Amino acid sequence: MTRAMLLFAQIVVLVAAAVALAWRPGRVAIEWGAWRVDASVGFLAFVVAVIIVVAVVISRFWGAIRRAPGHFLESRRMSRRQRGYKALTQGMVAVAAGDVQEARRAARKADALLDEPPLTMLLSAQAAQLGGEETAARRYFEAMLDHPDTAFLGVRGLLMQAIKGGDKAEALLLAERAYKLRPETEWVVDQLFELQVESALWSEANETIATAIRRKTLPAANARRRRAAVLVEHSRLAEAEGDLDTALSRAREAHDLDPGLVPATLALARLFRARDRAARAVRLIEEAWARGPTPELASAYGALIEDADPLARVKRFQRLFSFRPDHRESHIALAEASLAARLWGEARKHLAGAAGTAPTARVCRLMAELEELESGDMAASRQWLARATTAVPDEAWVCSDCGAVAGSWSALCGNCNAFGSLAWQLPPRAMRLPAPASAPKRGNPPERKAALPPKQGGAKPPAPA
Numbered sequence: 001m002t003r004a005m006l007l008f009a010q011i012v013v014l015v016a017a018a019v020a021l022a023w024r025p026g027r028v029a030i031e032w033g034a035w036r037v038d039a040s041v042g043f044l045a046f047v048v049a050v051i052i053v054v055a056v057v058i059s060r061f062w063g064a065i066r067r068a069p070g071h072f073l074e075s076r077r078m079s080r081r082q083r084g085y086k087a088l089t090q091g092m093v094a095v096a097a098g099d100v101q102e103a104r105r106a107a108r109k110a111d112a113l114l115d116e117p118p119l120t121m122l123l124s125a126q127a128a129q130l131g132g133e134e135t136a137a138r139r140y141f142e143a144m145l146d147h148p149d150t151a152f153l154g155v156r157g158l159l160m161q162a163i164k165g166g167d168k169a170e171a172l173l174l175a176e177r178a179y180k181l182r183p184e185t186e187w188v189v190d191q192l193f194e195l196q197v198e199s200a201l202w203s204e205a206n207e208t209i210a211t212a213i214r215r216k217t218l219p220a221a222n223a224r225r226r227r228a229a230v231l232v233e234h235s236r237l238a239e240a241e242g243d244l245d246t247a248l249s250r251a252r253e254a255h256d257l258d259p260g261l262v263p264a265t266l267a268l269a270r271l272f273r274a275r276d277r278a279a280r281a282v283r284l285i286e287e288a289w290a291r292g293p294t295p296e297l298a299s300a301y302g303a304l305i306e307d308a309d310p311l312a313r314v315k316r317f318q319r320l321f322s323f324r325p326d327h328r329e330s331h332i333a334l335a336e337a338s339l340a341a342r343l344w345g346e347a348r349k350h351l352a353g354a355a356g357t358a359p360t361a362r363v364c365r366l367m368a369e370l371e372e373l374e375s376g377d378m379a380a381s382r383q384w385l386a387r388a389t390t391a392v393p394d395e396a397w398v399c400s401d402c403g404a405v406a407g408s409w410s411a412l413c414g415n416c417n418a419f420g421s422l423a424w425q426l427p428p429r430a431m432r433l434p435a436p437a438s439a440p441k442r443g444n445p446p447e448r449k450a451a452l453p454p455k456q457g458g459a460k461p462p463a464p465a
């Protein structure tokens, strides 16, 4: 719009000048040596205008000729770049599609056309990997380490190679290097943490996940739960090494992070007891019992009772019972204490309370024990034992990844090595816990150790019926 108006204004000025010259004609005479030019003002103006136009055209043309070689080279360079980027894109698509030949061809082309090694090296490495040439790929990844722009991609490539090759020590070093380069990248944190955990480097793993929580790199709830598991293992390690101060502080942190994590409660209670703070340990277990009773808590509670008198122990378990009178485990714990104190009626009442309509295998075994101890009724006892083999299984530490049942909690599944996968739940129906070889001695609460079942496939356990 502005340009059109400008042009219009120019035309108006020119026409006005021409009209002015036509209305008020005059003459111009130029004398130069023997020459004399005699012309009208209009004609002279026309000649001057023509000379200006010709001069401008010649000057433009000359400039274009002078700049031509530069333009030619520039357009050639642009075309090479464009073809290089096109080859790079085609190569990436070929890698994604798994086309080895095309990926290799595109990588070579991109490399020849683009003078930017950082861009083409990754494609070359991926093409080599696709063709199964791990050594060649490794060379490219190592070369990428020299460029600050591609160092991270190089470390990533080498890390993936180390993991694939099962070289845990090398993978750990590379993960640490990647973490130094990109401490806020979620997969780097995850990978480093996983490798540290697999190597039982609990202190280092704790450091990694604590930093991730602080920087909000990982989802908070999940990271807190994982950190609590690491802290329990760290506490156990420190306890085994005789460093009770560290063990206590780690167990306390774990318990604070995840109060529902029974192994943290058990570790903390054990360490309080070792520090002659049994009352604090008792309170801790009673609180945990109120949240969710488990046989391990009952066992730890029994271990804290110093009075060996069976009747006194029953009284203590009655107190524990009062925290969750609605729960099956409360009935079982009190039934076991009553059996030890030979309070048959009390034991039978609580076993009936625990059995409900479908007694679990453990309740059946306790019933067998009661029948045998109370009246020596071996037939009834055998009936209960037979019933135990087909009864509903009891809850246990079950790996949610592979379905294996573990005798005790650990941060890593003993079967599939998954981290944080053990949960207190019903085992798959096919994985019934084997009955103890002999009835445990009464007096102290029994230590029931379930044998680790044979290895299973990686399939998820079916939901318990």
Ligand SMILES: [Zn+2]
Residues within 6 Å of the ligand: 399, 400, 401, 402, 403, 404, 413, 414, 415, 416, 417, 418, 421
């Ligand atoms: Zn597992």
